[in-house]
Amino acid sequence: MEASKKYRVIVKTNLTMFVQTQKKRCNSISVYFAILLFILIFPHAVKAQLYNKELANKYNLSIPPPNEKLDLAPEWLQKADMFTWGSDMWKDYKFILKDTLVTRIVRRREQYKSLKVTEQYPVETIKSFDGSLVKGVALISHVPHSKKVFEEAHKQGFKVIPYLHFTDIHAYYADQDVFLFEHPEILMVDKDSKWVHIPMDGSERLFRFLTCANSPSYWKLSLAYVKKMMDWGADGIFIDNVGKRASCFATKLPPVRNPEFPPYVHEHLFPDTTENYAWDRMLQTIRTLVKSYGEEKIVVLNSGIGTSLQKNGDCCMWESFIYSWAWEGRHHTWEDVKKRARDNAWYLNAGRRITALSFLDSSRKEVKEDAFWAFSAARLVDFVWWATLNGTGAEVLYRAHMGKGMEPLKETRGIAYRIFENGIIVLNDSVEDRNVELILPAGFRAKHLVNLFNNQIIQVNNRTVKVAVAGKTARVYLMPEKLMQ
Numbered sequence: 001m002e003a004s005k006k007y008r009v010i011v012k013t014n015l016t017m018f019v020q021t022q023k024k025r026c027n028s029i030s031v032y033f034a035i036l037l038f039i040l041i042f043p044h045a046v047k048a049q050l051y052n053k054e055l056a057n058k059y060n061l062s063i064p065p066p067n068e069k070l071d072l073a074p075e076w077l078q079k080a081d082m083f084t085w086g087s088d089m090w091k092d093y094k095f096i097l098k099d100t101l102v103t104r105i106v107r108r109r110e111q112y113k114s115l116k117v118t119e120q121y122p123v124e125t126i127k128s129f130d131g132s133l134v135k136g137v138a139l140i141s142h143v144p145h146s147k148k149v150f151e152e153a154h155k156q157g158f159k160v161i162p163y164l165h166f167t168d169i170h171a172y173y174a175d176q177d178v179f180l181f182e183h184p185e186i187l188m189v190d191k192d193s194k195w196v197h198i199p200m201d202g203s204e205r206l207f208r209f210l211t212c213a214n215s216p217s218y219w220k221l222s223l224a225y226v227k228k229m230m231d232w233g234a235d236g237i238f239i240d241n242v243g244k245r246a247s248c249f250a251t252k253l254p255p256v257r258n259p260e261f262p263p264y265v266h267e268h269l270f271p272d273t274t275e276n277y278a279w280d281r282m283l284q285t286i287r288t289l290v291k292s293y294g295e296e297k298i299v300v301l302n303s304g305i306g307t308s309l310q311k312n313g314d315c316c317m318w319e320s321f322i323y324s325w326a327w328e329g330r331h332h333t334w335e336d337v338k339k340r341a342r343d344n345a346w347y348l349n350a351g352r353r354i355t356a357l358s359f360l361d362s363s364r365k366e367v368k369e370d371a372f373w374a375f376s377a378a379r380l381v382d383f384v385w386w387a388t389l390n391g392t393g394a395e396v397l398y399r400a401h402m403g404k405g406m407e408p409l410k411e412t413r414g415i416a417y418r419i420f421e422n423g424i425i426v427l428n429d430s431v432e433d434r435n436v437e438l439i440l441p442a443g444f445r446a447k448h449l450v451n452l453f454n455n456q457i458i459q460v461n462n463r464t465v466k467v468a469v470a471g472k473t474a475r476v477y478l479m480p481e482k483l484m485q
Contacts (some may be wrong), residue, residue: 002026011366013438018434022278022454033445034239035452039182049233050269050270050271050272050273050277051063051269051270051277051281052216052268052269052271055267056216056269058216058221059219060221061216061219061220061223061269061285062285063269063281064284064285064288066281066284067284068120068311069350070311070347070350070351070352072350072351072354073298073315073351073353074295074296074297074298074314075296076138076159076296077138077139077298077314077315077353078351078353079138079401079403079404080138080139080190080353081138081379081384081385081400081401081402082136082137082138082375082384082385082386082387082397082398082400083137083138083139083140083141083355083357083384083385083386084134084137084139084140084141084386084387084389084398085133085140085141085142085143085386085388086388086390088133088390089129089130089131089133089134090129090143090144090149091126091127091128091129091130092126092127092128093124093126093144094124094125094126095122095123095124095144096122096123096124096125097120097121097122097123097173098119098120098121098123099118099119099120099121100119100120100121100174101116101117101118101119102116102117102119102179102181102182102373103115103116103117103182104117104119104181104182105181105259105260105261105262107259107260109261112259112260112307113327113430114262119147119173119174119179119181120172120173120174120175121156121174122145122173122174124144124145124146124149125144125146125148126144126146126149126152126384128146128152129152129155129156129263130140131153131154131156131157131158131463133390134158134398135398135399136398136399136400136401137158137379137398138159138384139158139159139160139161139175139235140153140158140159140160140161141160141161141163141238141300141386142161142162142163142238143160143161143162143271144162145162146232147232147233150232150233150234150235151233154233159235159236160234160235161234161235161236161237161238161298161300162229162234162237162238163238163240164176164225164229164237164238164239164240165239165240165241166211166213166218166222166239166282167198167210167211167240167241167245168198168205168208168209168210168211168241169186169208169209169211170207170208171206171207171209172207173351176221176222176225176326177221177224177225177228177437178221178225180209181260181261183217183218183221184258184260184261184264185217185264185265185266185267186211186212186215186217186218187209187210187211187212187217187355188209188210188211188212188246188248188250188268188275189212189248189249189250189253189266190246190247190248190249191247191249191253193249193253193256195209195210196209196210196246197209198210199485205426208362210246212248212250212268212275212280213245213275213278213279213282214248214265214268214269214275214279215248215259215266215267215268215269216267216268216269216454217267219269219282219285222282222286223286223289226286226289226290227262227289230289230290230293230297234297235296235297235298236290236298236299236300237286237290237299237300238300238302238312239283239286239299239300239301239302239313240302240341241302242283242301242302242303242304242309242312242313242316242371243304243306243307243309244276244304244307245275245276245278246275247275248268248275250266250268251266251267251268251271263453274415279309280308280309280312283299283301283309283312283313284312285404286299286312287299287312287313287314298314298315299312299313299314299315299375300313300314300316300355301315301316302316302317302319303316303318303319304316305316305317305318305340305344305354308342310347310419313352314352314353315352315353315354315355315384316347316352316353316354316355317354317355317356317357317386318340318354318355318356318357318383319357320357320358320359321356321357321358321374321377321378321383321386322337322356322358322370322373322374323357323358323359323360323361323374324358325359325361325372329364329366329368329370330347330373330410334377334416334429336429337377337378337380337381337383338381338462340354340381341354341381341382341383348382353382353384354383354384354385355383355384355385355386356374356378356383356384356385357386357387358370358371358374358385358386358387359387360374360387360388360389360392362390362391362392367391367392367393367394368392368393368394368453369473370392370472371387371389371392371393371394371397372394372397372453372473372475373427373472373473373474374387374475375387375394375397375400375474375476376425376426376427376474376475376476377474378426379402379418379420380409380417380418380425380427381409381414381423382405385397390399396452396483397452397476399483400423400424400452400476400478401422401482401483402420402421402422402462402476402478403420403421403422403423403482404420404421405418405419405420405421406420406421406441406443406444407417407419407441413430413434414428414429414430414432415427415428415429415430415434415436415469417436417438418428418439419441419444421440422446422478422479422482423446423476423477423478423479423482424438424440424449424465424466424467424476424477425474425476425477426438426445426469426474426475426477427469428469428470428471428472428473428474429472429477430471430472431471431472432471433468433469433470433471434468434469434471435466435467435468436467436468436469437464437465437466438465438466438467439463439464440460440463440464441463442463444463446460446479447459447460448460448480449465449477449478449479449480450477450478450480450483451467451476451477452475452477452478452483453476457475465477
């Protein structure tokens with residue numbers, strides 16, 4: 001039974017019981033307030049019935065019922081230590097705009113006529129893929145949109161996902177297979193009957209227009225592109241700009257005839273609710289489509305963290321984790337990292353993941369220390385670290401697979417440490433250099449570890465290991481045989 005039907009049964013049953021028990025003592029006003037109270041207590045019972053089924057059928061949309069349950073992310077994701085991205089491994093990568101004839105309404109002096117004009121369609125190609133640069137990472141994101149990319153990466157044992165976005169559309173070319181001038185009905189309209197440029201960095205991007213997440217046409221076009229990526233062999237998708245959506249007033253305003261477009265109708269799939277609710281349901285529908293290709297497929301969201309949208313991702317991204325292109329050096333403190341982990345314990349405990357993306361500046365003399373600090377901070381709290389390490393001197397971290405935590409995070413005198421199946425991470429948040437003696441659990445049977453920062457061997461004696469960690473630095477110690485080759 002669909003969730004909407006279940007909710008209708010629940011509503012009907014509860015209201016019937018109320019009326020029967022109160023029939024002799026309550027008038028119609030009491031019944032009215034009972035209905036109102038039930039709606040306030042169980043809002044999803046009403047929301048589940050809101051989508052327009054005729055529109056869904058018209059656009060051939062299959063909309064899953066609302067689902068708040070957090071099922072487990074794939075096992076490979078739960079075991080992941082690190083993600084990466086970047087163009088270095090794609091040989092002879094090219095992004096070209098191919099001229100394509102499309103029909104547009106074009107103004108010619110004082111007239112508007114439908115003409116075939118040249119628009120541009122993006123095509124991405126590669127010659128080959130070299131995964132040796134990032135050997136050991138669990139996932140490569142933001143890969144070129146090319147079937148060959150997925151095939152070549154899979155041959156070398158990598159999981160790869162493309163970057164997608166659904167908040168706006170590019171006006172210069174076919175954005176995710178959609179030409180703006182062929183689908184004006186997908187554009188968001190503000191209360192002044194105007195289309196809205198995407199706000200970014202304090203400016204309005206004149207070549208990018210916000211889309212309506214409540215448009216059944218945009219749902220159909222977006223789902224078709226996700227299906228295309230999955231049919232080509234993607235291991236999932238990355239969705240950017242996941243957050244609150246602005247309100248669309250298109251269906252609440254008198255229609256305005258715009259001569260640049262043929263007549264069109266802007267429709268709302270969920271006519272009586274908010275754009276945010278429609279966006280939530282759209283993300284859920286996208287995830288359902290991705291999962292139809294196998295439970296090992298994933299959806300990564302940027303960011304969704306701390307919102308009701310978070311449940312729609314197997315993994316949510318914390319962008320600019322400690323290090324960013326927007327500032328110099330460290331930004332978030334170790335206390336900030338732990339707080340974010342505490343706030344998301346419900347998500348992590350359910351088997352989902354947080355990935356922490358650090359932008360490392362390879363020109364900084366401290367960049368190697370930066371890499372070890374960010375990797376350690378992320379892994380100590382069970383986040384997946386995300387970075388590009390080429391030129392940092394810390395490339396060994398690509399191959400560092402820590403395994404499961406054998407004990408929870410522990411702290412003493414500014415030292416944070418954790419014992420994993422395959423090694424140890426120690427982070428010194430104090431300004432003083434510290435010598436640390438760690439007692440290892442009975443199941444930890446390594447006789448020696450390798451300090452990944454300097455490749456020195458550390459002996460393990462009687463389940464005890466002694467390490468020296470300078471102030472405000474972090475170190476990773478791994479069983480040599482567990483360093484992924």
